[in-house]
Amino acid sequence: MTRSKFRIVALLLLLVLALSVFAACGRNRQEDAADTVVGDGNLPAGAMDIAAERGLSPDDINAALKTYVPSGQWDEYLMFASGGHSGNLLVIGLPSMRILKNIAVFTPESWQGYGFGSIESEEILDAGNVNGVEIRMGDSHHPGLSETAGDYDGEFVFINDKSSARVAVIDLRDFETKQIVKDPNIISNHGSTFVTPNTEYVIQGSQYATPLGWEYAPLEEYEEKYRGLATLWSFDREAGRIDMENSFSIELPPYWQDLCDAGKLASDGWFFCNSFNTEMATGGIEDGNPPFEAGVSQRDMDYLHIINWKKAEEVYKAGNTEEINGMPVITLQTAIDEGVLFFAPEPKSPHGVDVTPDGKYMVIAGKLDPQVTIYSIEKIEQAIADQNWEADPFGVPVLNFDAVKMAQLELGLGPLHTQYDADGYAYTSLFLDSAVAKWKLGGDDPEAYELIETVPVQYNVGHLAAAEGDTVSPDGKYLVALNKWAVDRFAPVGPLLPQNEQLIDISGDRMQVIYDMAMGVGEPHYAQIIKQDKIKAWDVYPEVGWDPIAQAPSEFATKAGEERIERNGNEVEVFMTSIRSHLTPEHVEIKQGDHVTWHITNIESAHDATHGFQLGGYNISLSIEPGETASFEFDAVNDGTYAYYCTEFCSALHLEMMGYMLVEP
Amino acid sequence: MSNNMEQIVGPRVSGEEFQRNRTRYLLPTILFALAGLLLIISIFLPYWQLTLHAPQYPQGLTVQAYLNRVDGDVGEIDGLNHYIGMRPLDEAAPFERSISIIGVISLSLLILASIFIHSKWVTLLTLPALLFPVIFLVDLQWWLANFGQNLDPAAPLSSSVDPFVPPVLFEGKIAQFRTVAMPSIGLWLAIAASLLILVGLYFHRRAYKPLHDAAEAKA
Numbered sequence: 015m016t017r018s019k020f021r022i023v024a025l026l027l028l029l030v031l032a033l034s035v036f037a038a039c040g041r042n043r044q045e046d047a048a049d050t051v052v053g054d055g056n057l058p059a060g061a062m063d064i065a066a067e068r069g070l071s072p073d074d075i076n077a078a079l080k081t082y083v084p085s086g087q088w089d090e091y092l093m094f095a096s097g098g099h100s101g102n103l104l105v106i107g108l109p110s111m112r113i114l115k116n117i118a119v120f121t122p123e124s125w126q127g128y129g130f131g132s133i134e135s136e137e138i139l140d141a142g143n144v145n146g147v148e149i150r151m152g153d154s155h156h157p158g159l160s161e162t163a164g165d166y167d168g169e170f171v172f173i174n175d176k177s178s179a180r181v182a183v184i185d186l187r188d189f190e191t192k193q194i195v196k197d198p199n200i201i202s203n204h205g206s207t208f209v210t211p212n213t214e215y216v217i218q219g220s221q222y223a224t225p226l227g228w229e230y231a232p233l234e235e236y237e238e239k240y241r242g243l244a245t246l247w248s249f250d251r252e253a254g255r256i257d258m259e260n261s262f263s264i265e266l267p268p269y270w271q272d273l274c275d276a277g278k279l280a281s282d283g284w285f286f287c288n289s290f291n292t293e294m295a296t297g298g299i300e301d302g303n304p305p306f307e308a309g310v311s312q313r314d315m316d317y318l319h320i321i322n323w324k325k326a327e328e329v330y331k332a333g334n335t336e337e338i339n340g341m342p343v344i345t346l347q348t349a350i351d352e353g354v355l356f357f358a359p360e361p362k363s364p365h366g367v368d369v370t371p372d373g374k375y376m377v378i379a380g381k382l383d384p385q386v387t388i389y390s391i392e393k394i395e396q397a398i399a400d401q402n403w404e405a406d407p408f409g410v411p412v413l414n415f416d417a418v419k420m421a422q423l424e425l426g427l428g429p430l431h432t433q434y435d436a437d438g439y440a441y442t443s444l445f446l447d448s449a450v451a452k453w454k455l456g457g458d459d460p461e462a463y464e465l466i467e468t469v470p471v472q473y474n475v476g477h478l479a480a481a482e483g484d485t486v487s488p489d490g491k492y493l494v495a496l497n498k499w500a501v502d503r504f505a506p507v508g509p510l511l512p513q514n515e516q517l518i519d520i521s522g523d524r525m526q527v528i529y530d531m532a533m534g535v536g537e538p539h540y541a542q543i544i545k546q547d548k549i550k551a552w553d554v555y556p557e558v559g560w561d562p563i564a565q566a567p568s569e570f571a572t573k574a575g576e577e578r579i580e581r582n583g584n585e586v587e588v589f590m591t592s593i594r595s596h597l598t599p600e601h602v603e604i605k606q607g608d609h610v611t612w613h614i615t616n617i618e619s620a621h622d623a624t625h626g627f628q629l630g631g632y633n634i635s636l637s638i639e640p641g642e643t644a645s646f647e648f649d650a651v652n653d654g655t656y657a658y659y660c661t662e663f664c665s666a667l668h669l670e671m672m673g674y675m676l677v678e679p
Numbered sequence: 680m681s682n683n684m685e686q687i688v689g690p691r692v693s694g695e696e697f698q699r700n701r702t703r704y705l706l707p708t709i710l711f712a713l714a715g716l717l718l719i720i721s722i723f724l725p726y727w728q729l730t731l732h733a734p735q736y737p738q739g740l741t742v743q744a745y746l747n748r749v750d751g752d753v754g755e756i757d758g759l760n761h762y763i764g765m766r767p768l769d770e771a772a773p774f775e776r777s778i779s780i781i782g783v784i785s786l787s788l789l790i791l792a793s794i795f796i797h798s799k800w801v802t803l804l805t806l807p808a809l810l811f812p813v814i815f816l817v818d819l820q821w822w823l824a825n826f827g828q829n830l831d832p833a834a835p836l837s838s839s840v841d842p843f844v845p846p847v848l849f850e851g852k853i854a855q856f857r858t859v860a861m862p863s864i865g866l867w868l869a870i871a872a873s874l875l876i877l878v879g880l881y882f883h884r885r886a887y888k889p890l891h892d893a894a895e896a897k898a
Binding site: 086593594595618619620667670 | 754
C-alpha cells in the first residue's frame with residue numbers, strides 16, 4: 015500500500031518538476047525558422063522563369079546564389095578597403111559586397127561628427143597637421159589589420175595617408191579613428207601600413223624622396239641630400255596607440271621605395287620593400303629632360319630592400335641613432351655597418367612584394383616585367399653570410415641576384431600584387447592584361463612554379479585581396495580584384511566613374527567573377543579581408559558617459575537630472591543629455607562673445623539609439639552613440655536665435671527633439 | 680489552555696507506531712519540507728516576465744519581476760513608457776516589494792511549523808503559502824491596471840494611446856508592441872510548492888485523522 019502511494023507522490027513530483035522545466039524552457043524558445051525551400055537540387059518554381067526573363071546564364075545564377083545574403087544574416091567576412099583620396103576606410107561585407115561603414119580617418123565627415131567641432135576628432139585631425147598647415151585631405155592607401163602570431167586578431171586596423179606621410183589607428187571595438195601620427199621626416203609614404211607578426215611595429219615606407227624633414231634643397235643636390243626612409247612605429251596595444259616615444263626610422267637611399275611587407279615565420283625579423291627609381295631621375299620634362307615616367311624606368315633592375323628590423327631595433331635601443339626633427343634615425347651608414355640593410359636586384363619598377371604564408375618566399379610582381387620573381391629567405395640569409403654582394407653607390411650591399419632568386423614565372427602583362435590561398439596557390443593581378451593569374455607555388459623547386467589559369471576582370475586591376483590572404487593562414491574562398499576602371503560596367507553617372515570591385519570565387523577549380531560592386535565613394539588601393547567573427551565590436555559603449563578616445567568613463571559625463579549650464583566670465587560650459595526624444599536643456603542662452611564648451615551625453619543604452627547633433631550656423635555636427643559623451647567648443651561670434659536638433663531619425667518624435675540657442679547681442 | 684494547545688498540536692505519534700508506518704508519517708513531513716524549500720529558492724528567481732515585441736526590437740525587450748525588484752530592459756521600457764506617460768516601473772508595488780522577502784520566508788516557516796501540527800489547524804497554517812501564487816498574480820494585475828490607467832495626460836502620445844489594462848498573463852497589445860506575459864521559474868516553484876502542500880495535506884489527513892479519531896473515541 016505504502017509503496018503505491020510513494021509512486022503516486024513520486025509521479026506528482028516529477029510532473030511538477032517537468033512543468034517548471036517546461037515553463038523555464040518555453041521562455042527562450044525562438045520563433046521557428048522559415049523552411050528552406052530548395053529541395054532535391056531543384057530551384058523553386060518560377061526561378062527559371064525569372065532567369066529567362068532577366069536573361070541570366072547558369073553562371074549568373076550561380077553567382078547570384080553565392081553572393082546573396084538574406085536579410086538578417088551576416089556576411090562571413092569583412093573587407094577593410096582604403097578609400098584612396100577620399101581619405102577614409104570602408105568596411106564591406108563578403109560575399110554580399112555591401113558597404114557596411116565608411117570610417118572617417120584623414121578627412122572630416124559629417125555623419126560621424128568627425129572634424130565638425132567635436133573636440134576629440136579635431137585633436138586627432140590636428141595631430142596630422144603639417145608645420146602648422148591644417149591638413150584635412152588624405153590619400154589612404156593600405157589598411158593593415160593588427161596581427162598576433164602572423165594572423166589577424168581583429169583588434170585594430172591601421173592605414174596610411176600617402177600624400178602627407180601619416181599613419182592612423184582605428185580601434186575595432188567601435189570602428190573609430192583614435193590617432194593620427196605624422197612622420198616628421200618624410201612628406202609622402204606608400205609602403206605602409208604593414209605590421210610585424212605581433213604588431214610590435216607598424217611599418218611605414220617613404221615614397222617620393224625629399225631631404226629629411228622635406229626642407230628645401232635644389233634637385234641638383236638630389237643624390238647628396240634627398241633620402242628615403244622607413245619608420246617603425248611602435249604600437250602599444252594596451253593603450254591602443256602608436257607610441258611615438260619608442261618609434262624610430264631607418265635612412266634609405268633616394269630610390270623611391272614602393273610597397274613593403276613584413277616577414278613572418280621563416281622570415282620573421284625582416285621586412286621587404288620594393289623600389290623603382292634607382293636611376294635617381296629628377297624629371298623636368300619642361301626643360302627637355304626625360305619625364306619621370308621614362309627617367310625612372312631606364313635600368314633593367316631596381317632594388318628589393320631587405321631590412322632586418324630586429325637588428326635595427328637593437329641598434330636603436332643601443333642609442334646608435336641620430337635625432338632628426340625629434341625622431342631617432344638609424345643613418346644609412348649605420349644601417350650598412352650594422353647589417354640592417356641589404357639590397358637584391360629585382361626586375362625594374364615592380365609594385366608588390368608579398369611574403370608567402372610560410373614566410374619562406376618573397377614574390378615580387380614585375381609591373382613592367384611580365385614575370386613574378388620569387389626570392390627565398392634561406393638563400394638571402396646564405397648570400398648575406400657568404401657576403402655574396404657588390405656595393406651600390408651608397409655602399410649598401412647588393413646581393414647577387416642569382417644567389418637569392420628562387421624562381422621566375424611569366425604570368426602576363428603588368429603583374430602588380432599577389433595574394434595567397436590555403437592550398438599553395440598564389441593570385442597575382444595583371445594590370446595591363448586586366449586579369450587575375452592563379453599560379454602554383456613551387457617551394458624550392460624552380461620548375462614546380464606553374465601558371466594555372468587567368469580570369470579576365472573589368473578593368474585595370476590594381477591590388478588584390480584574398481580572405482586573410484596575406485597572413486600565415488589564408489582562407490582561400492574569396493578574392494577581390496580592386497579594379498581602377500569600370501568603363502561600361504555600370505549605368506552612366508557622369509564622367510567621374512565609380513571603381514569596380516569584383517568578387518571572385520576561388521573555392522573551385524575555376525576562378526569565377528561573381529559580383530561587381532560599384533565603389534562610388536573612393537578609390538581603394540588595398541584591402542584586407544578578415545573573418546567576421548574575429549571582430550568583437552561593441553553594440554553600445556560599455557557605460558553611459560563614455561569617452562571613446564580614452565575608452566573609459568568621461569569626466570564630462572552628465573547624468574539625467576544633472577544637466578546644467580555653468581558660466582565663468584565669458585566662459586560658458588553646457589552639460590547636456592540626449593534621450594528619445596529630448597535634449598536637455600532645451601534653452602541655451604548665451605551672450606555674443608562667449609566662448610562655449612558644450613558636452614552632450616547620450617544616456618541611451620539601447621542598440622542603435624544614436625543621436626546626432628547639429629548646430630546650424632556654427633558648423634557643428636556630432637554623432638553621439640549610445641553611452642557616448644561628446645564635446646565641442648566654439649566662439650559665439652554672431653548673435654541671433656539658433657536651432658539645434660537631433661540629426662538621427664531616432665524616434666517618431668525626432669523632429670521635436672530640438673532646442674533653441676539664444677545669443678544675446 | 681493546555682487542552683487548547685493539545686487540540687491545536689494534535690495527537691503525538693508513538694515511537695512504536697512510527698516504526699510500524701514510517702512512510703505514512705514521513706510523507707507529509709517531506710512534502711511540506713520540500714514546499715518550504717522551493718519557496719525559499721524562489722526568492723532568488725524571477726517570478727514573472729514580460730516581453731515586448733516590436734519590429735524595431737528584433738530580440739524583443741524583456742523585464743523580469745523578482746519578488747523585490749525588476750530586472751532586464753527596464754531603462755529602455757521606461758524610456759518608451761514615457762511617451763505614453765506611464766510611470767517608471769521602479770515605482771510599482773513599493774510596499775509589497777519591501778515585505779516580500781520576509782513575507783516568503785515567513786510562509787516557509789509556517790509550512791515548516793505545520794510539520795509539527797497534527798491537527799486540522801494545519802490547513803490554516805499552510806493556507807497563505809497555498810494561495811501565494813494567486814495572491815502574487817492578483818496583486819501584480821492590480822498594479823498593472825493601476826499603471827495602465829494612470830497615464831500622464833501631458834505625455835507626448837497621450838492623445839493616441841488610451842488608458843489600458845495590460846494582462847498579467849498571456850498576450851496583450853499596446854501601440855506597435857505585442858506583449859507576452861508569462862510566469863517565470865520563481866512563480867512556477869511557488870506553484871509547485873502549492874501543489875506539494877495540497878498533496879501533503881491529503882497525506883497529512885491520511886496519517887493523523889485515524890490517530891485523532893482514535894483519541895476522540897478513547898475520550
